Amino acid sequence: MQSFMDSSDKPMFMSASWTSLNRPRWAPLIFLFSVIAILSLQLTSKSPAPPPGASRRIYPAINTPPLADGGKRSCAGFFRGPADRKVVMSIAEFGGVGDGRTSNTEAFRKAVRFMDGLSAGRGSQLNVPKGRWLTGSFNLTSNFTLFLEEGAVILGSQDPEDWPIVQPLPSYGRGRERLGGRHISLIHGDGLMNVVITGNNGTIDGQGRMWWELWWNRTLEHTRGHLVEIMNSQNVLISNLTFRDSPFWTVHPVYCSNVVIKDMTILAPLTAPNTDGIDPDSSTNVCIEDCYIESGDDLVAVKSGWDHYGMSMARPSSNITIRRVSGTTPTCSGVGIGSEMSGGIADVTIEDLHIWDSAAGVRIKTDVGRGGYISNISIKNILMERVKVPIRFSRGSNDHPDEGWDPKALPAVKGIFIRDIYSVNSTRAPMLDGMVGAVFEGICMRNVTMLGLHPNLRWHCEFVSGFADRVTPVPCLEMQNTSSLCL
Ligand SMILES: *[C@@H]1O[C@H](CO)[C@@H](O)[C@H](O)[C@H]1NC(C)=O
Ligand SMILES: *[C@@H]1O[C@H](CO)[C@@H](O)[C@H](O)[C@H]1NC(C)=O
Ligand SMILES: *[C@@H]1O[C@H](CO)[C@@H](O)[C@H](O)[C@H]1NC(C)=O
Ligand SMILES: *[C@@H]1O[C@H](CO)[C@@H](O)[C@H](O)[C@H]1NC(C)=O
Ligand SMILES: *[C@@H]1O[C@H](CO)[C@@H](O)[C@H](O)[C@H]1NC(C)=O
Ligand SMILES: *[C@@H]1O[C@H](CO)[C@@H](O)[C@H](O)[C@H]1NC(C)=O
Ligand SMILES: *[C@@H]1O[C@H](CO)[C@@H](O)[C@H](O)[C@H]1NC(C)=O
Ligand SMILES: *[C@@H]1O[C@H](CO)[C@@H](O)[C@H](O)[C@H]1NC(C)=O
Ligand SMILES: *[C@@H]1O[C@H](CO)[C@@H](O)[C@H](O)[C@H]1NC(C)=O
Ligand SMILES: *[C@@H]1O[C@H](CO)[C@@H](O)[C@H](O)[C@H]1NC(C)=O
Numbered sequence: 001m002q003s004f005m006d007s008s009d010k011p012m013f014m015s016a017s018w019t020s021l022n023r024p025r026w027a028p029l030i031f032l033f034s035v036i037a038i039l040s041l042q043l044t045s046k047s048p049a050p051p052p053g054a055s056r057r058i059y060p061a062i063n064t065p066p067l068a069d070g071g072k073r074s075c076a077g078f079f080r081g082p083a084d085r086k087v088v089m090s091i092a093e094f095g096g097v098g099d100g101r102t103s104n105t106e107a108f109r110k111a112v113r114f115m116d117g118l119s120a121g122r123g124s125q126l127n128v129p130k131g132r133w134l135t136g137s138f139n140l141t142s143n144f145t146l147f148l149e150e151g152a153v154i155l156g157s158q159d160p161e162d163w164p165i166v167q168p169l170p171s172y173g174r175g176r177e178r179l180g181g182r183h184i185s186l187i188h189g190d191g192l193m194n195v196v197i198t199g200n201n202g203t204i205d206g207q208g209r210m211w212w213e214l215w216w217n218r219t220l221e222h223t224r225g226h227l228v229e230i231m232n233s234q235n236v237l238i239s240n241l242t243f244r245d246s247p248f249w250t251v252h253p254v255y256c257s258n259v260v261i262k263d264m265t266i267l268a269p270l271t272a273p274n275t276d277g278i279d280p281d282s283s284t285n286v287c288i289e290d291c292y293i294e295s296g297d298d299l300v301a302v303k304s305g306w307d308h309y310g311m312s313m314a315r316p317s318s319n320i321t322i323r324r325v326s327g328t329t330p331t332c333s334g335v336g337i338g339s340e341m342s343g344g345i346a347d348v349t350i351e352d353l354h355i356w357d358s359a360a361g362v363r364i365k366t367d368v369g370r371g372g373y374i375s376n377i378s379i380k381n382i383l384m385e386r387v388k389v390p391i392r393f394s395r396g397s398n399d400h401p402d403e404g405w406d407p408k409a410l411p412a413v414k415g416i417f418i419r420d421i422y423s424v425n426s427t428r429a430p431m432l433d434g435m436v437g438a439v440f441e442g443i444c445m446r447n448v449t450m451l452g453l454h455p456n457l458r459w460h461c462e463f464v465s466g467f468a469d470r471v472t473p474v475p476c477l478e479m480q481n482t483s484s485l486c487l
Pocket of ligand 10: 441442464465466481482483484485
């Protein structure tokens, strides 16, 4: 895994050009750098087992120096999974065998059927001990904790029939990649409350390569499954685990509220197709914090349905916080908004990110036919290194669910507040493409520094309007609207 520390073996912050150009920014950056370094250290180093009696809290991130506002901000506190379950059992008690070869699909399904009967009150916990537990898809239940002990690995089955076909999501009208139904996720939940997936950094490994090959060689019949999908649920916590090699988007909360995803490591090869890290979709009150993600697609992508299907369902994504996420994705974005956004996306806070060697830092993607809106998006304190286009607004690639899309359905994009961005060694100035007939308004930028760009490079701006203050290099004329919402 490429960590920040590995990527910094060249002391990039020591380069002569960097210091001479930016001496006044040293102090705040060193601080930011050390916070991030500490964060990525614990995300990347194998923690030794604690000595007996030692505090079990290994994540020193919790104790990192306070940020400027006096404490480490967290959005996770509003929902903590009920800590003590009444019944705690091991998958082995349901006939599970962790040898990496025996199928445990029936053991997991049996365990969940049993625990479903215990969901009143404090509910139950299913422990997965050290070992390699091969399984097909199974569902979760309410008031339930799936707990992966240290060294526990859940392996996704290589038989597509172990990932049965389910209905498409109503806000997409069809599978995202293929018409009709879609493969269910490896771990699935629908209509639940109080669900926790956690543990001592155990691993859920989708063994996605077989699925990527089906995609590459064009023999995929139905849309690939997610590693974890939770639908129509409230109070969901996913924490302290490693997810790897998902067939498709890794974590997909859809039609949910009160979701916390924190202290996660999410990995997929940088070439694996559509292996987004976390995709909150038509969900509200979502908190994503302290995650390290590297994958072949967006690290985090906020969505809300596709064209006329998303518009008629009209389930927005709102009140989403994405904070202290670091990682890399060479062909995609650190954080993406869209491109499926037809149910609307509002009130998103994206802050304290560290993105490197990626195609874009923050990208807003939408299209003609999408309808919906994107509003009140706050993006601040982002450090980027070798990110090609630090800030990008763009059109999709004419990607519609079917012929029923409405060319008159234009998205309304308004109120994008971007500040305290620091980008080193980008290759393009911002590219901001709004749409004919749907100017993106109130694009506000303050204290944005992009270094290392060729002096001849200009911003590319079309159908956008906003204001920029203390932004280098000099922004386009469209970003100098003194009657904009920014002032
Ligand atoms: C930026 O590019 C310069 C020149 O290629 C290089 O010396 C420096 O290490 C790079 N810095 C980062 C953070 O990539
Ligand atoms: C969890 O495991 C992953 C993968 O082995 C590792 O990269 C990461 O550093 C571990 N996280 C912690 C907190 O130990
Ligand atoms: C889950 O537990 C809560 C109380 O903690 C209870 O109100 C609720 O009915 C339980 N849910 C189910 C599906 O049993
Ligand atoms: C899991 O839930 C889905 C729908 O939510 C359902 O179609 C499927 O049959 C369930 N699988 C099992 C094994 O119960
Ligand atoms: C997270 O996992 C680590 C590594 O196994 C463990 O020591 C720690 O107690 C876990 N943290 C929480 C909050 O569960
Ligand atoms: C496509 O990939 C799958 C999965 O690896 C493989 O089973 C299948 O034989 C491949 N088909 C072709 C036509 O290459
Ligand atoms: C927004 O979500 C956060 C968690 O990220 C939660 O603490 C807060 O109460 C939510 N706000 C509203 C208005 O629901
Ligand atoms: C904008 O979103 C933030 C949360 O990201 C929220 O606190 C604020 O109230 C929203 N502003 C408006 C005008 O809705
Ligand atoms: C400008 O942004 C940088 C981060 O890129 C931050 O360290 C600095 O404090 C900001 N300056 C002001 C005046 O807010
Ligand atoms: C300037 O911004 C205001 C408010 O967002 C908008 O109504 C107006 O059309 C913009 N003017 C230009 C020239 O883009």
